[in-house]
Amino acid sequence: MTSTVLVTGATGTVGSALLDALTDRDATVRAATRSPPGTGPADEWVAFDFEKPETWGDALAGVDALFVMRPPQLSRVGPVRAFVDAAGRVGVDRCVVLSVLGADRNPLLPHRRIERHVAASPLRWTFLRPSFFTQNLVEVHGDALARGEIPVPAGDGRTSFVDARDVAAVAAVALTEPGHAGVAYDLTGPEALTYDEVAAVASDVLGSPVAYTDPSLPRFVVRELRRGRPLGFTLVMSGIYTTARLGLAGRVTGAVERVLGRPPRDVRAFFEDYGDERTASRRLHGE
Incomplete structure (x- = not known):
């Protein structure tokens, strides 16, 4: 059955690469960004802002899997956590979070605070912790x-250094294939x-x-x-x-190769x- 995948930050470094990585997968891809271009490698484009809850309903309608990327300009984690709660309430099944390498060892990072909130939610989660793009x-x-x-x-x-295209490829797998729930991948x-x-x-x-x-x-x-x-x-x-x-x-890990079956770029x-x-x-x- 075709699933619907919502990609936040769809025009960003990883988000845009993720749209490409999802092209050949059995999924309806909904691209979310504050100013949708309307064209590009997505089935649907939707206006979305973590700080504007009025945009969340259309973005989350019928969504099965969610890619969460905290915008760099967003200083607070509260809106992201509230959005995750909304996703859980409307029945989203899985959530892939773009975090950062070392987040598990630094509780002060906003990425870690988001991780902990998602882990406590009903969503089946996967954390991606990439090194420097x-x-x-x-x-x-x-x-x-x-x-x-x-x-x-x-x-x-x-x-x-990790290539953002490899991070996106791992995200596409975690969003559309089984076996990645409850796993954090350190990507280098x-x-x-x-x-x-x-x-x-x-x-x-x-x-x-x-x-x-x-x-x-x-x-x-x-x-x-x-x-x-x-x-x-x-x-x-x-x-x-x-x-x-x-x-x-x-630190160098082998997570990209384990997930993708090929070495990272x-x-x-x-x-x-x-x-x-x-x-x-x-x-x-x-x-």
Whole structure:
């Protein structure tokens, strides 16, 4: 029987990849976002906002499985928890939560507070705890990368970069196949690299020099704020890179391969795909 899957954050890094991953599965895919584009790899688009309960009814109608992603700009977890409660009341069966690596060891993280609330709900849950997305090198720091820089304050710490497309593929399995209820998956790439090593890979694949500049934390914060980044987002990034600097971001797991039956993409594969997309875009625009 075809199920209905609701994807929150459907235009985000993982959400958009999840829509693609669900394309060939026996499911009606409902994409939820604050400003629906109306077109894309989904059967239905719906306007949705965690902070506007009046949008929840249409989003949850007839839903069997739910993908929950807390928007980075949402400082409070209360609206997400209330939405989870609403999902339970209308009979949603399963819930896949996008969390973060290490959430189980840090009760102060909003991701962990959401996890605990979902675990206490009637929903059959699966928690996805990914490491740092490889896509952030382009989506967050793309301007700097175009200048040949990776300007993050991570020292010589290693990071087990994971491709968001692999996280989305795991989410698609957990949303549509049995055997994943009550499981938390720590999702990483196949290796942990320093940012110097990432810069070397990017230089080799993209064919132009990329340097890891390793600014001090205060310099990084000032630079990001001057570029117009919100303070909250800048502080979150600072915490992530400090974790790497302290040597706490390098753990590698085999969860992606166990779920998907194939190894996760590495950083080189990501930059190869990114380079192909960039070349195709330049050709399209006559550059």
